[in-house]
Amino acid sequence: MVQPKIRNMEEFAAVSGISRPTVSKYFNDPDSVRPSTRQKIEAALEQHDYRPNVFAMNQNRRKTKNIGVVVPNLADPFFSEIGRRVELACIDAGYSPILLSSHGIPEMESDNLESLRSLKPAGVLLAPFGRLSDKDAVQAFDRDFPLVLFDANMSDTGQAYFGTDNFQSIDLMVEYLCRSGEPPCFFEMKSPSNPNANKRHQAYVESMERHGQTPHIFQAEGEGWNFEEIGKVEGGRLLASNAFKTRTVLCSNDRLAIGMLSAAYALDLRVGHGPGCHLRIAGHDDHPFSRFTCPALTTIAQDYEAIANRAVRTLFEMLQVDERLPTRAEMLFEGRLVMRDSA
DSSP: OOOOOSSSHHHHHHHHHHHHHHHHHHHGGGSSSSSSHHHHHHHHHHHOOOOOOHHHHHHHSSSOEEEEEEEEEETTTHHHHHHHHHHHHHHTTTTTEEEEEEOHHHHOOOHHHHHHHTTTOEEEEOOOOOSSOOHHHHHHHHSSOOEEEEEEEESSSSSEEEEEHHHHHHHHHHHHHHHHOOEEEEEEEOOSSTTTTHHHHHHHHHHHHHTTTTOEEEEEEEOOOOOOHHHHHHHHHHHHHOOOOSEEEEEEEHHHHHHHHHHHHEEEEEBBSSTTTBEEOOBBBTTTTTSSSSSBEHHHHHHOHHHHHHHHHHHHHHHHHTSOOOOOEEEEEEOOEETTTTT
C-alpha cells in the first residue's frame, strides 16, 4: 500500500508519534535530541520518505543557514569561477549558498537583494556593479543584514571588501611588456561595466609614466557584457587602420583581448613575440579560456581562491559573534603574471 505523502512537519510529527517541537529541534540540530529520539525520527524519515522544506523552515527562524551570493553576470566565466569558489566555501562551512545573477542589468541587482530579504539570509556576499548599482538599495540592505563585497568596491558600503590590487597587477604587466619589447598601448571600453576597469586605466597611466613611457589609450565604443564582440569589432577597426602607436597592446580584460586575437587572425596579423610576429597582445584576469586561445594569452591571474575564502571567512566571523565589524575591513590581493605565447 502506498504511503500518503507527508506535506509538512506537523503531519510528519503526527505519523511519527513525536511532538512537533522535538521534530523541529532535531531538524535544527540532530545532536540536540536524545539518541533514542533521534533514532526514532530517522527511522520515520526513512519510512515516510519525508524531507523538510528548508526554505519554509528558515522563514520561521530568526537566523537561517542561507548565504546569498549575488554576481553581475554568471554568463561571464570570471564570475562563474569566483562564484563557484564562494559557493564551495559556504558549503564547506555548513551553510546553504543561494547564487543569483543580475544578468548584466544593474536594476536586477536590487531585485536580487529584495528577493533574498524574503529568505532571511544569515548574510550576503555581493560582487556589485559599482557606480551603476543603486547605492541606496545596497546600503539599506547592509543595514539589515551582514554584507561583504568582493571583486568591486563601493565606498562606505558593506562590512568588508576583498578584491585584486589592480595597481600592482597592471604595473606588473606593464613592467614585463616594457622589458620584453615595445611599451604597450592600452585598449579599453569607453563605457566600462565594471569599476575595476577605471582603476586599471589609472594604473596603466601611472605605470607607464614611472617607466618613462608615454601612455597611449584607445577606447572601444559599445557597452554591456559582450566584450569579445566589442574587442573583435573595435579592436579590428583599430588594427586595420594602424591606429596603435606601438606593436604591443594591453587589453583591460581578457575577454576584450580574446576578441582582438580573433580580429588579428581575420586581418592575417600574426600575434606573438617570436620571429615574423606583427604584434603582441596581453590581457588581465586569467580568463578560464585564455590558455586555449591561439596563441595562448599572456595575462594576469587573479587569486580567486584567496578572495573567495577571505570574503567567506570574514562573513562567518561576523555571524559567529552576531555583530557588525568595529571598522570596515578591506584587503587587496596581488595578481600573478602568466606568460604565454601572445606576448
